[in-house]
Amino acid sequence: MGVMPALGEVLGEQGVRDVSAYVLTQLDARQLPEGAKADPVAGQKTFATLCVACHGPEGKGMPILGAPDLTHPNAFIYGSSFAQLQQTIRDGRQGQMPAQQALQGNDRVHILAAYVYSLSRQEQPPESR
Numbered sequence: 001m002g003v004m005p006a007l008g009e010v011l012g013e014q015g016v017r018d019v020s021a022y023v024l025t026q027l028d029a030r031q032l033p034e035g036a037k038a039d040p041v042a043g044q045k046t047f048a049t050l051c052v053a054c055h056g057p058e059g060k061g062m063p064i065l066g067a068p069d070l071t072h073p074n075a076f077i078y079g080s081s082f083a084q085l086q087q088t089i090r091d092g093r094q095g096q097m098p099a100q101q102a103l104q105g106n107d108r109v110h111i112l113a114a115y116v117y118s119l120s121r122q123e124q125p126p127e128s129r
Helices: 008-027 041-048 082-091 101-119
Strands: none
Touching: 008 041, 008 082
């Protein structure tokens, strides 16, 4: 997961709607909700300026940065509806796990990683699958 900066104050509400409209209609080929007052063309220009550094020029994302592929709605961590896109763009998302090496040291990080890995390998009762 990556960190999405809040852009609401930079873009204003219309800018947030426009970028959301561009992502929804151009990158993901969906329709805007009826009555949405947004301009995907203006959103594309803003996207090219502010969003390509993390999401790439075609919106395909950059996994190493935690930036999802915006052309696939199932890749959206916090939802892909027009309203959810606006919230993410306006308010940002802080989903990055903090680094632990400086606090824990290499040995403890290794032990913790082994433990977390083992959690996904334990047999679970049938009712919890």
